[in-house]
Amino acid sequence: MSNVLHEVENFEDYLRIIKDEISIKRPYYRGQEKRVQDGYTLWPSLARYEYLKKKSPTELTQIEKRTLTTFANHVIGHVNHIPPDEWGMLALAQHHGLPTRFMDWTTNPLVALYFATRNTKKDKDGTLMDSAVYVLIQQPDNYSDLKNQQEKSDLEADDEEDTSQTTDGDPYSQYGIDGESEPDSYDDEDESSDSSVKKKSLNYASSFTPFDITANVIYEPPHVSQRIRTQDVVLLACFNPLTPLEEKDYLEIVIKADAHESIRKRLDLYGVFDKQLFPDLDGMAKWLKFHEFECQNGEDE
Incomplete structure (x- = not known):
């Protein structure tokens, strides 16, 4: 049985699917510029390093803990609030780009749609590629x-x-x-x-740490930055971080490549775009780049 819920041809298609066809009590969404079948596997950033897959679970945990300890030792002086436990510290490390067993998800379906359509990828032949929004149906326990x-x-x-x-x-x-x-x-x-x-x-x-869980857990991180707040970020702590999520754990909403441009404009119109989701100079520059250079002078189709 396919886990593809629908193929989205326009913004209204997506809204209808979210409203009428998602019946999960606590839906979590993840937008990806490439689909799982095209190589964007649903697993944490830690799993991108092949050499780690040769390690035993104990060795992997030792590496994770050692890395987090080093990160924590350098946090003082860089943030106003020190996380009180390993969950918060690991979330902070994830936010700053350290590979962890956390996966980024969001409670906001429009934020997921933004990440799925902000940039349209091309395959090796130069053909525009469909993207996807994934909906977690596993319903893991909440931290x-x-x-x-x-x-x-x-x-x-x-x-x-x-x-x-x-x-x-x-x-x-x-x-x-x-x-x-x-x-x-x-x-x-x-x-x-x-x-x-x-x-x-x-x-x-x-032992109630991200490294000792025996099932996936949803963690709602503290707002250590405005980006976490504006993007409604939640983190999926993966108890087996080197293994992809199983197909039975998620639904896939395919966003057709031809719809990306019109969806980007609609998201911008509704305030779900660069300068809102990245409330800093980087976000402002990306938004201005879109309006002045990528949006055909801002004219709607």
Whole structure:
């Protein structure tokens, strides 16, 4: 079964598909100037380096952690806010071009359409190539939800331990009265049993990093730059970063090459273009370049 949802011939086609044919609760979009079948594989930037595929998972994780540590050591003095954990630090590294296990997606379908049509690629024969917007249908867990579950689990584990020490049927047992031993003289088996819940929770908390996940996770990064905010960026943390997403995990909306020019003009009209999505001098220059040199003097078709 093909995962191609539709072929878009114009801007209105795209809007109709997004409105009427995407029934996913939390859709995430990714625009690409080339389709997967033309060589733009859906995987993180880390997977572009062939030598990494010869590494074991442990070796790969060591390389990722070492690289992130070096990056983090140089962050101070360059940003106003230091990310509080490895998720935030890795997102910052991704934003500045470091290869990571994160993939850029967006919650805004028009932003994805911009990235799919801003530049029209040509094949080796000079023929204009179709592009694509991909819709993630995998529905991965959200980092915030997992973090809240973790914190709740930690609190419940703490409460369980406190309760077990004071409500065992003997109000004097905690003082070692009536032949009961002191708390620190419990045998090894009882100690292991009483603390197992909390130890498991603490181990999970310490390993809740992008490098220890066992399934893909959606992470909404802090707004370390205006670009992240204006592009409605979300990051897909890939637990197996050297393997492409499976076809069953996404839908493909093909954007025909002949429609790119008219779509670019419509996106510009609706404020989804260079200077809005890249609110800096680079974005302004790209927008001005489009209007003065690429847009046929700005005349609409």
